[in-house]
Amino acid sequence: MSTALVLFRRDLRLIDNPALAAACSAHAGILPVYIHTPGENDPWPAGAASRWWLHHSLTSLQTELRRLQGSLHLREGDSLCILRDLIKQSGAATVYWNRRYEPAAIACDTRIKAALRDHGIEVQTYNAALWREPWQIANQQGEPYRVFTPYWRNLRAQLESTPPPAPEPSESRWIKLPGSVPLRALQLLPTIRWDGEMNKTWRPGETGARQMLEAFCHEALGDYAQARDLPARHGTSRLSPHLHFGEISPRQIHFALLQHARRLDVRQRPDIEPYLRQLGWREFAHHLLYHFPHTPMENFNSRFDGFPWQPPDDALLTRWQRGRTGIPLVDAGMRELWHTGWMHNRVRMVVASFLTKNLRQHWHHGAHWFWDTLVDANLANNTLGWQWVAGSGADAAPYFRVFNPVAQAKKFDPQGMYLRRWLPELAQLPLDLLHEPWRDPSQLTGRGYPSPMIDLAESRKQALAAYQASKMQ
Numbered sequence: 001m002s003t004a005l006v007l008f009r010r011d012l013r014l015i016d017n018p019a020l021a022a023a024c025s026a027h028a029g030i031l032p033v034y035i036h037t038p039g040e041n042d043p044w045p046a047g048a049a050s051r052w053w054l055h056h057s058l059t060s061l062q063t064e065l066r067r068l069q070g071s072l073h074l075r076e077g078d079s080l081c082i083l084r085d086l087i088k089q090s091g092a093a094t095v096y097w098n099r100r101y102e103p104a105a106i107a108c109d110t111r112i113k114a115a116l117r118d119h120g121i122e123v124q125t126y127n128a129a130l131w132r133e134p135w136q137i138a139n140q141q142g143e144p145y146r147v148f149t150p151y152w153r154n155l156r157a158q159l160e161s162t163p164p165p166a167p168e169p170s171e172s173r174w175i176k177l178p179g180s181v182p183l184r185a186l187q188l189l190p191t192i193r194w195d196g197e198m199n200k201t202w203r204p205g206e207t208g209a210r211q212m213l214e215a216f217c218h219e220a221l222g223d224y225a226q227a228r229d230l231p232a233r234h235g236t237s238r239l240s241p242h243l244h245f246g247e248i249s250p251r252q253i254h255f256a257l258l259q260h261a262r263r264l265d266v267r268q269r270p271d272i273e274p275y276l277r278q279l280g281w282r283e284f285a286h287h288l289l290y291h292f293p294h295t296p297m298e299n300f301n302s303r304f305d306g307f308p309w310q311p312p313d314d315a316l317l318t319r320w321q322r323g324r325t326g327i328p329l330v331d332a333g334m335r336e337l338w339h340t341g342w343m344h345n346r347v348r349m350v351v352a353s354f355l356t357k358n359l360r361q362h363w364h365h366g367a368h369w370f371w372d373t374l375v376d377a378n379l380a381n382n383t384l385g386w387q388w389v390a391g392s393g394a395d396a397a398p399y400f401r402v403f404n405p406v407a408q409a410k411k412f413d414p415q416g417m418y419l420r421r422w423l424p425e426l427a428q429l430p431l432d433l434l435h436e437p438w439r440d441p442s443q444l445t446g447r448g449y450p451s452p453m454i455d456l457a458e459s460r461k462q463a464l465a466a467y468q469a470s471k472m473q
């Protein structure tokens with residue numbers, strides 16, 4: 001009767017969990033474990049919104065395991081010490097886990113693996129988070145890709161040979177040990193309850209992820225290519241936090257889309273390529289983070305190292321963070337983020353451009369704020385997103401592309417529904433003023449909405465001049 005330990009981390013699901021499936025097929029007894037180790041993710045410990053999600057996702061995993069007569073053994077502390085303790089108590093000779101890709105996580109897992117193997121414990125690791133491992137995709141010179149389109153062409157061609165997702169394990173193979181701490185002891189939830197809107201918006205956990213995917217397939221997939229840029233619509237899948245915590249795998253999503261499309265009549269069949277391509281960006285972000293692990297802190301493109309950012313300005317940053325810049329689309333996005341822990345991708349680009357170009361604050365400040373407030377905060381995607389907008393990243397938008405928040409709002413929120421939703425002070429304004437309220441200052445009196453903190457055209461000009469000057473050096 002061999003026993004194995006399965007260590008859950010960012011793979012908080014039972015279906016299509018390769019480490020869990022492999023352990024279940026090889027061992028009679030399984031001990032499912034989650035160890036809370038905030039210090040091991042430095043310098044990127046989970047932010048407040050991520051901790052909120054994690055609490056609920058672990059609750060959901062506990063419920064799912066209980067349904068199968070099992071239970072999640074929960075601990076807090078040093079991973080290696082706790083694993084050694086559990087191995088001793090359970091008599092397990094093998095530890096299973098799914099791999100992670102952040103530099104700190106890789107260093108931690110490498111250290112733990114070596115220490116366990118030194119003590120004769122076998123360690124088996126798997127890929128649960130990506131279609132392909134970052135090292136499995138290389139260009140013709142055998143090097144990592146730096147440009148998305150050829151990367152995607154290579155990866156897309158390999159997707160057809162992906163095996164189907166694995167089912168959840170069967171019941172009655174679970175081991176239970178004393179010493180598990182209650183979830184609340186991890187203190188993941190905020191003490192000041194700012195999470196009211198988040199509770200209404202999300203259902204963290206494996207079941208919530210599947211429901212979100214199903215709703216997306218039925219309600220938005222067919223129109224995704226057109227609607228994905230409209231922040232007022234539910235035109236995207238909102239699966240990013242579920243993907244980040246591993247409550248659903250990209251392989252499950254791919255198969256679900258294929259199955260959904262096959263069930264429909266040929267003439268109604270949705271084109272799933274635009275959506276797969278976005279998941280391709282997620283894979284590309286992980287490819288970049290793995291091969292260029294310095295990029296969460298340093299420019300991918302070192303030519304930006306001498307760029308003349310403005311000194312950090314707390315007053316400016318606070319207005320941006322709180323959605324009080326006086327630029328409606330920027331403020332609407334920042335308030336959506338504050339209240340729900342999520343922001344539409346189009347608006348993420350606009351608020352990031354405003355911070356790094358109009359205000360010329362370093363992209364680090366934005367990346368850190370997103371890290372604390374996003375429920376989908378993900379080191380690979382966040383680094384790619386910020387460096388892409390700032391112009392310093394791999395395959396990035398050129399620096400001279402400065403998003404104009406007014407033009408963006410007129411194009412992607414033409415009826416102002418998104419603006420009215422997140423800016424109640426402006427909700428009664430006529431459409432032309434809603435997009436540019438400063439055009440009639442008398443209309444702003446008594447509404448409590450600020451006038452613009454910066455002149456968009458002038459600050460754009462200054463940003464471009466700074467960019468030109470830094471190129472000359």
Ligand SMILES: Cc1cc2nc3c(=O)[nH]c(=O)nc-3n(C[C@H](O)[C@H](O)[C@H](O)COP(=O)(O)OP(=O)(O)OC[C@H]3O[C@@H](n4cnc5c(N)ncnc54)[C@H](O)[C@@H]3O)c2cc1C
Pocket residue numbers: 228236237238239240241243244278279280281282283285343344345346348349352370374376377378379381382383384385386389
């Ligand atoms: C400045 C900035 C910061 C960002 N930070 C994050 C972050 O911390 N975490 C995060 O998951 N995404 C981040 N993104 C990417 C993107 O905004 C979100 O993935 C997307 O908005 C999530 O919504 P969705 O699930 O409805 O996306 P959908 O449109 O439904 O896309 C499906 C999935 O594809 C992936 N995806 C989509 N667009 C991108 C993209 N541009 N880059 C990488 N993956 C993508 C996501 O996993 C997403 O869930 C950032 C983008 C920008 C511009």
